[in-house]
Amino acid sequence: MIESYGKPPLRLGLAGLGVVGGGVARLLHDNREMIQARCGREIILKTVAVRSTNKPRMGAALTAQCTTSLMDIAVDPEIDVVVELIGGATDAHTLIRTALEHGKHVVTANKKLLAEHGRELFSLAAEKGLHLGFEASVGGGIPIVQPLKETLAANRLHSLMGILNGTANFILSHMSETGMAFDDALKLAQEKGFAEADPTLDIEGIDAAHKLVLTIMLAFGMHFPLDKLRIWGITMVRPMDIAFARDLGYTIKLIAGARTVAGAVEAGVYPALIPNHYLLAAVSGSFNALRVNGNAGPVMLYGHGAGDMPTASAVLADVMTIARGTPPQNLGFPTAFLPEAEIHDLDEAVSPHYLRIMVPDRPGMLRDIGGVMADFGISLKQVVQKGEDVGGGVPIVFLTHEATATAVHAAMRSLEKMGLPKAPIIHYRIL
Structure with missing residues (x-):
């Protein structure tokens, strides 16, 4: 019997039982005793919101109630935390806002939503004294959010540079290793499940841009509007340039980077030549990495940027923080509304x-x-x-x-x- 120290169970409402949602339910089931031992209280999956209750569901989630209404979990007084894993920026926005207004903590992996509406939602969460956890939104299973908020909090960060999209990195890595053309490498990525049928967000740099906006908030304490971010994708990268770069001692990678310049922020997503002796040049396949530098030295974070179980683990890390009763400080700064960054032209x-x-x-x-x-x-x-x-x-x-x-x-x-x-x-x- 695991000691709960007299604390009531933490009850979850889960929106979405897809790849990551299924991973969350599986980890809650398989690692129940370990999670309870670390939190000092039980975490129960009370309700799952799905599109259809007629589809067969994994056994780990069968003990939860099922509903086709997102609002059921947003307003249920017995639910303490809403976990949003449906994606998109419309229904998810309504769900998260409603849940916060009803006094519920929220955990999400939705970088698109937070990049576009994060300033509003983080402000609402701070006003209500609630957690809005998003560790899984940046880097999937790589712990990026918590280290930037806590471990590196005393390091005055002045630059960050990362490979934040596994699909683009897989394509460029395969082109580099085999001489394959872009279209063929994209097709291979789709066949292996690394790229969506519509890969636009990944190959045009938009997914990396969403993550970069969130990372700038955490690193610099400023809001950089997504629509002011300079973004280039990888569709024009050719094997000829990859070969020239290699002969000259470089590797081409899709970089998400930002730095402070006299109080302003200079940022963008773009393909660039990286010297081969840089650690980022060796990040291959679908792996991601982020290098941050400050006046207390550089740190590099590396690992799988996606995947059901790594991302589910990051989601549950936020849930466990809430279960422990840790006071919310969602962006690592006490202010409820981050100032908008003065923008230094990347050109x-x-x-x-x-x-x-x-x-x-x-x-x-x-x-x-x-x-x-x-x-x-x-x-x-x-x-x-x-x-x-x-x-x-x-x-x-x-x-x-x-x-x-x-x-x-x-x-x-x-x-x-x-x-x-x-x-x-x-x-x-x-x-």
Whole structure:
């Protein structure tokens, strides 16, 4: 018999019994005694909200009541915590808001909802003195939220850089390892279950952007509006550029990054060349990682960014925090309403750059391109030319010294006006 220290059970209402919801129910069932021993009280799954009660449900959830109404769990006075795992930003928003208004703690894995409406919902939770747990929203099974709120709380963080989407990382890793084209690597990711039938959120960088907005809140204590975040995806990454990058000592990854600049925040999601000696360059397959740096030193967090059981474990970690009676501090700052970040234009960030230009193989081409670069204050560090012109031009790769993206884009436009490139210029930042 596990000691409950006289505390009543914590009763859950679970919205959604899909992959992660099923994992939550399974862990509650299989690890019941261990969870109770760690919390000092029992956690009971009272009600599950599902789309249809006619579908067969896993045995671990059969002891719970089933309902097709989300509002049943939002307003039930016997439910202490609502766990939202239905996704989306409409029904989930209504559910979470209603649950908070009825005095219930909430745990969610919904990064899209929190990226779009988090400022409102976190403010409401703080006003009501309630938990709004979201460990599973950033990094899946990687503990990111709690370390940023607690373990690193005394470290004045000034930058973060991560691989926050497993689908995009799987695709780029496979392209790097096999030379496979993007479309073929995407198809393979879908066949293996790493990519959805509609992979837009992943390959266009939107999923990583949702997570980045939440991470900025935790790291810097500021709200960075999603609609002001610069986002590029990986659909234009080509095997040729991956091969050039590898020969030059780099790996191409989809990066979610942010840093503070004189009190402002500079942030974006974009493919970039990472030096091979960086730990992030070695993060392969569907794994995720986040590196944060502050005045007390850097820390890197690494692991599976998704999956039923790792994500379910992160969900239950938030539930167990509530069960222990820990006072809520959802974003790690005492203020109920985080200030909006002053935004520093990402294009004004200074870094080296990679450019691949397809040009006719004729004398004077390097001189002409180098002259345009010089006109915009861009100094060239390395130039590589390989292959022959068989109709589409010959590729010339330029690595620059540090310059702003504004200057690089201006040079690219000038080259295009001169008619030198025979195809769109490929441009990536170098970290």
